[in-house]
Amino acid sequence: MWLVHWRRKAPEGPTYAKWDCWLRYALITLFVVTGLVSLATDWPIGARWLALKLLLFTAGIGCGIAVRY
Numbered sequence: 001m002w003l004v005h006w007r008r009k010a011p012e013g014p015t016y017a018k019w020d021c022w023l024r025y026a027l028i029t030l031f032v033v034t035g036l037v038s039l040a041t042d043w044p045i046g047a048r049w050l051a052l053k054l055l056l057f058t059a060g061i062g063c064g065i066a067v068r069y
Contacts, residue, residue, distance in 0.1 A: 024061055031058040 004016045031054050038044060038051035045051045 021065075024065055028058050028061055031055070031061075 001020060004013070004020045007013045007016055034044065035051045035055040035058065038046075038054070039048060042048075045054065
């Protein structure tokens, strides 16, 4: 994330921004699926509070994307 902001005007800046965006969407997808499956089946995360925390963290990543737009 910092590299994207520091190198925004450099020639490689748009490439870094594109990779950052795709990585965030991939993490959101992974974390939502993991959190919901964990809440439903207690696997792979057995602690319900941790699964909820993962879903809240996903909301934080989503807010970061919203701020960028």
